[in-house]
Amino acid sequence: MLIAQAPLRVSLFGGGSDLPAFLEHNDGAVLSFAIDRRVFIVGHPFTHRTGIVLKYSISEDVEHPGLLRHPIAREVLARYGVSDIDLAVMSDVPAGTGLGSSSSFTVAFLAFVRHVCGQVSTPADLAREACEIEIDVLREPIGFQDQWASALGGINVLRFGGGAVHVEQLGLRAADVASLESRLHLVPVGKPRSASDLLAKQSQSLAAGSSAENLTRRMVALVKQGQHALSWNMDDIGPLLHEAWQLKREVAPDVTNPDVDQQYQRGMSSGATGGKLLGAGGSGYIAFYVPAHAQEQFHESFPQRLDFRISSQGAGVIHES
Secondary structure: OEEEEEEEEEEEEOOOOOOHHHHOOOOEEEEEEEEEEEEEEEEEEOOOOOOEEEEOOOEEEEOOHHHOOOHHHHHHHHHHOOOOEEEEEEEOOOOOOOOOHHHHHHHHHHHHHHHHOOOOOOHHHHHHHHHHHHHHHOOOOOOOHHHHHHHHOOEEEEEEEOOEEEEEEOOOOHHHHHHHHHHEEEEEEOOOOOOHHHHHHHHHOOOOOOHHHHHHHHHHHHHHHHHHHHHHOHHHHHHHHHHHHHHHHHHOHHHOOHHHHHHHHHHHHOOOOEEEEOOOOOOEEEEEEOOHHHHHHHHHHOOOOEOOOEOOOOOEEEEEO
């Protein structure tokens, strides 16, 4: 029995600047962190039959990888020549909720399959190959941040430019990490959805010289301000998130809808000083920043929240027997 995992992530600032369309003419940056909500791959080789059984939202039973409907599993198993195996996918949070679960799946699946093949994997190995599979091979309209955030774990500034990714790990004090965990609340809104169409529209709007490109540059500038706030004045995070959300709404109007707007206004009226919808938009989780003095009021208004802790553990195999 082998179990691999990869954490989900919360992206605070710079989202959208990791899209290939923006990076054609600009450098991007994202400030994000991994959380202790994860995607798990559990499996073991068959001893009594051949083929592949893959269980996720549906169950597939096929003779070889090329027959799998799941595109990521099909690509990874085929490129490593892995078959005759029983696999199950589990997650702490449903897919399509803005926490990067698709890329976490890819990273966890790679960690599993590479281990089966006897390959040692660094976080960079997993992140680079996950990006290659999702963006170059499968042509998904996504960016580079989720794969790196999941593979690395911790709190990071990820900088994108010149075809490379540069990682700056933020070594925050334990007290600052605890403050961020206690003041950032993830509130659900809407139903799980696919981000592909929304991301495709956003990518199309990022032509050189476009309004969307200029607004995204402003979103990149917030990364440095957010990094400073985390170390020196945590309560600045709220207004910065609010500014980032307003910019995001201008870049991609489809990111929001009446349900999201209503939930956001309710959060701001309940003590939050800022927030943003995570992921490509439409639904998922709104990350609200709530100062210490407003916690009780906010908790009463939003009893349903996704509890989390920031995870320093990145992706990898956690059990083998």
